[in-house]
Amino acid sequence: MLSVQKVLKKTALSTTTDFNMPEVVRTYNCPVCGSPVRVMRAVIMGRERIIDRCLECENRQMALEAEESRKRAIARHMQEIFNEESLINESLKNACFENYHPKTDLQLQAKRIAMQYAQKFALDKPCNLLFSGPYGVGKSHLAVAIVKELMKKGHSCIFISVPRLFTKIKSTFGRKNGITEDQIMETLAKIDCLVLDDIGAEHIELDRDGEGKGWGVSKIFEIIDSRAGKHTIYTTNLTGEQMEKRFGQRNMSRLMQNTFTHRMDGDDYRRQAFREA
Numbered sequence: 001m002l003s004v005q006k007v008l009k010k011t012a013l014s015t016t017t018d019f020n021m022p023e024v025v026r027t028y029n030c031p032v033c034g035s036p037v038r039v040m041r042a043v044i045m046g047r048e049r050i051i052d053r054c055l056e057c058e059n060r061q062m063a064l065e066a067e068e069s070r071k072r073a074i075a076r077h078m079q080e081i082f083n084e085e086s087l088i089n090e091s092l093k094n095a096c097f098e099n100y101h102p103k104t105d106l107q108l109q110a111k112r113i114a115m116q117y118a119q120k121f122a123l124d125k126p127c128n129l130l131f132s133g134p135y136g137v138g139k140s141h142l143a144v145a146i147v148k149e150l151m152k153k154g155h156s157c158i159f160i161s162v163p164r165l166f167t168k169i170k171s172t173f174g175r176k177n178g179i180t181e182d183q184i185m186e187t188l189a190k191i192d193c194l195v196l197d198d199i200g201a202e203h204i205e206l207d208r209d210g211e212g213k214g215w216g217v218s219k220i221f222e223i224i225d226s227r228a229g230k231h232t233i234y235t236t237n238l239t240g241e242q243m244e245k246r247f248g249q250r251n252m253s254r255l256m257q258n259t260f261t262h263r264m265d266g267d268d269y270r271r272q273a274f275r276e277a
Contacts, residue, residue: 022051030054071156071192088144088159095144104266107138113262114142118149121231123192126258130234133264139235143195146233150193158188159195162202166216189226193233196223200238200246212246221251234259 022042030037035056042049097115102108110131117129129146131139147157160168172181188194204216224232234255236243244252 025050030057032057033060068154071154089140089161092140092144095141096148097142097145100138100141100145102138104264106133106263106265110138110142110262110264113260114146117233118146121150121153121155121193123155123231126229126231128232128234128255128257128259130236130255130259130261131264132236132238132240132261134266135237137264137266139264140197143197143233143235147193147195155192156190157193157195158191159197161197162199162220165196166202166219169219185222185226188223189230191230193231194227195233195235197235198237199234200236200243204246210245212248217247217251220247221254224251224254228254228257232259 022040025039025041027036027038029035033054033056035054037052037054040051042051097111100111102111113129117127131142133139144159147159150157169181169184172179172184199220202216202220204212204220205214207213238246240252240261243255247255
């Protein structure tokens with residue numbers, strides 16, 4: 001039977017052998033981030049080991065991985081909330097910059113603006129974009145092209161027409177299971193880039209003077225307000241005066257905040273294809 005002294009001596013020896021307090025061997029500045037790095041020598045489980053790594057770089061890498069994981073989680077959540085057919089119309093699924101062929105100078109300018117928007121997109125520099133103009137001049141086409149380029153870069157995006165979005169939200173009313181309105185609104189608020197296509201075509205109540213009121217107007221304001229500090233793209237067939245009358249000055253003021261606008265012109269390419277046929 002071991003004496004108390006022998007047990008204590010054996011425990012102390014084991015502890016010393018298994019792990020020694022690390023000793024600083026040298027220091028230098030990380031060639032990647034410039035942060036100071038301490039090279040440590042330690043004895044672990046009886047073996048001498050040299051620990052030479054930049055904690056700042058490791059923290060940054062962990063932060064990047066966490067951000068990527070967040071984006072993937074948002075993308076999965078987005079797919080759960082918005083089924084594929086509610087996002088992009090069949091006619092727009094193949095839309096990209098390469099197959100958009102401008103017919104007018106304003107359409108050419110719009111294409112250049114869209115390409116520049118996708119190229120310079122940065123989460124810390126939010127900027128909104130609004131394409132207006134008549135039907136069939138390529139507003140939605142260019143918005144889809146932007147979304148596709150951003151998703152290639154790993155950004156989370158949603159493209160949806162406002163009328164379909166309203167239908168999606170209303171479908172949650174009175175349901176006891178499935179996606180909720182709060183989940184839809186939360187996703188719209190958090191997504192990196194949201195495209196609200198055909199804003200102004202949704203059904204809303206109008207007063208005697210033709211100005212919007214009620215649930216539809218308040219919901220538009222709620223969505224726009226939740227996008228503060230985020231990238232949002234709008235397409236519309238309405239003029240600025242028509243939009244202000246429909247949504248009110250407060251909504252228009254928020255919508256136009258940090259928003260670059262471009263009005264497009266030209267013939268409706270759908271009608272042109274019909275005439276040619």
